[in-house]
Amino acid sequence: MIELKNKDQLDIVFKTYYKALVNYAGNYSIDLDEREDIVQDIFVYLWKQKMEFPNHTALKAYLYTTVRNKCLNVIKHNKVKKDFEISQNIDTEDDNLFQKQVLEEEITRQLYQIINTLKGRKREIILLSLKGMKGPEIAKKLKIEAQTVRAIKAQAYKIIKEKIKDLGYFLNLLITYK
């Protein structure tokens, strides 16, 4: 059970999802300031309502769904106000698109988290291997031994796995999904 009535907990959840939610809202062509306001308001609301969620999936689903609904509202409102055509048809926008966009955002968010856990060579090598490069190619590109690449990669994995475990412990991020 996640209780959002403890400010530290709210802080953790906020720091985990804020950037992703603001970036996700970018799918609706709303400017950055307004997107930030939308997401901040949602967290203030969460707090005021003293919400509890049975697990992080529920919380995360709630966050994305709410951001989406608020954005759709803003678009509708803007359309009336400025009477300008929007490219997306709000009424027919399907769940498929929503799911795809959430998937992209969730991957982006986790990539960002992983990259930011690592420094220097570890970060460089993991970035390259995420891009699909194999060990020898990386070695060639960075002008180091293939063996060194392997060793650094192993260290980086260890950190990532640790990170995954830690986050999982706090936020069920990468381990559980039910």
Place this chain on the structure above:
Amino acid sequence: MNDIFLLSKIFIKKRLNLLTKEDKRLLSNLKKEYSFYKSLKTKTLLKRTKNYSLIDSNAAWQKVSEKIDQKPTILAFIPRKNWVMYAAASITILFIASLFVFQQVDFNQTPQVSTSQPVIPKGSSKAVLILNNGEEVILNPEAGYTSANSTSNGEDIVYTAGGAKDNEPTKFNTLAVPRGGQFHIKLSDGSEVWLNSDSKIKYPVQFSKDKTREVELLYGEAYLAVSPSEENNGNGFHVKTNQQTVQVLGTEFNIKAYREEPVIATTLVEGKINLNLAGDTFLLAPSEQLSFNKTTKETQLNTINVYDAISWKKGVFSFKGDELKHIMTIISRWYDVDVVFENKELENIRFTGAFSKEQNLEQLLQIIKETNFINAYEIKERQITIK
């Protein structure tokens, strides 16, 4: 939505060569269902992470933190009893469940509701017991009842164990639960019946020793946990409902047979039941639901998520992609209100999620409104208008 989050994790694990066998199996299944997975490009996604650097979450947290530390200008109402509430929403076809729990709600958050209105109370335990001689007894937590063979504390009624005497004609009791009510019965054979709002059931005060046990759900919704035949001289148990009879051998199931609904739905939770319907017999396995359309006489057997069908008994109403009209019907029974849709199109919006029966009506409507699919609601007397 779970699948989407799961896919995102698998995507990352795959890039890091951390996939387990289980992950691989899941991935091949999920890939088929979510065809867009294939179109994802790691490079594009890595580029997207650059946007994150433009967003300052620390500064944002400062702002949020200041806002939540502000004292509310008007005092909130006294917190109500804890209540669970799941709710969720999405557009038209949706399967995004957001499940959350409130403990306290600031009434100042509900601008659409005039607080001068008296609060519509949630449903509670109440029923009218109709005795064999036609006499009516009102049961509620303030009004219990005791007779030679039954006791009620106003929340449930328990019949004394033991069979009827051979030479005596069977006596019947009928229990009617009004809108806004619920009730629990323990029959003389130990079988238990949970009755939902607006439901009525007739049963013998004591079952005959050598006859099939038989009860009749006159209308409404009942969850039955039937005491096994082995403990009742091998006597089976029948539940008659208007056009169908359920034959039971000791099991748990739910029958929903509201007068105003076109369909009778029988859901088996565990055990086995035989369902006789207009000459046909259906054998139900656990998690199966048989729907019978009273008008067209069509039957349909589906495997369903049992929880949604029986959660009402556990104090929760849960829905999976149900139309708002249907959800509002259930709400109208529990809170004993009428519901009017000003815009008929809203009737067909589908929702997934659940709410606690402990929660008050305004909070619930506010949650539905928060999804932005309805613009407003209005409560006047006992009528809700959805706009």
